[in-house]
Amino acid sequence: GNSVTQMEGPVTLSEEAFLTINCTYTATGYPSLFWYVQYPGEGLQLLLKATKADDKGSNKGFEATYRKETTSFHLEKGSVQVSDSAVYFCALAANQAGTALIFGKGTTLSVSS
Amino acid sequence: EAGVAQSPRYKIIEKRQSVAFWCNPISGHATLYWYQQILGQGPKLLIQFQNNGVVDDSQLPKDRFSAERLKGVDSTLKIQPAKLEDSAVYLCASSQPSSGNTIYFGEGSWLTVV
Numbered sequence: 025g026n027s028v029t030q031m032e033g034p035v036t037l038s039e040e041a042f043l044t045i046n047c048t049y050t051a052t053g054y055p056s057l058f059w060y061v062q063y064p065g066e067g068l069q070l071l072l073k074a075t076k077a078d079d080k081g082s083n084k085g086f087e088a089t090y091r092k093e094t095t096s097f098h099l100e101k102g103s104v105q106v107s108d109s110a111v112y113f114c115a116l117a118a119n120q121a122g123t124a125l126i127f128g129k130g131t132t133l134s135v136s137s
Numbered sequence: 138e139a140g141v142a143q144s145p146r147y148k149i150i151e152k153r154q155s156v157a158f159w160c161n162p163i164s165g166h167a168t169l170y171w172y173q174q175i176l177g178q179g180p181k182l183l184i185q186f187q188n189n190g191v192v193d194d195s196q197l198p199k200d201r202f203s204a205e206r207l208k209g210v211d212s213t214l215k216i217q218p219a220k221l222e223d224s225a226v227y228l229c230a231s232s233q234p235s236s237g238n239t240i241y242f243g244e245g246s247w248l249t250v251v
Binding site: 066067068069070073115117123126128 | 141170177178179180181185193228230238241242243244245
């Protein structure tokens, strides 16, 4: 079945450091890929998405590229801020209308000033 | 545009008691999802509705969990009787093809079973 594997956290960085959170997936066909973020005490928010191979999703300085050959969708940011401290979830959805998301376990990011 | 609304936000109950959570999706969204998020884990789908019909309830523990969406808009998730391991955040989400199938989540209902 479809599944998502994320690097385990927590990830602890200093402000302005480079961030990578690894995500790989197993799926039949060509799923859409997502990164969601959950700030403390808040609900899940869509951060970025990519719907086909080689697409790059980007938002708020974060980027991720859909790599079909390596079945990966790693999240990167060139310079993290304290306000980026949150839990990040990688997810996939089979590429059909209204398909539910399958999530990874989440990676906690803590950024200190 | 109003987001996905959920209530109550927090609930503490004793084991073997019952609890119900309510969700109002984004207006016009035909697809509604209930997810369970246990602390330290990713959300897990419990049930998916398309309008008022069930699309997928394969991971819903049907001996104690039930959900309905009678008029194709609001939904209720019920747990009876609750167990300690049901302590989790219950997330409601909705989507619509016209929104690119992006799934929007509510803030969640936090359940503690003691």
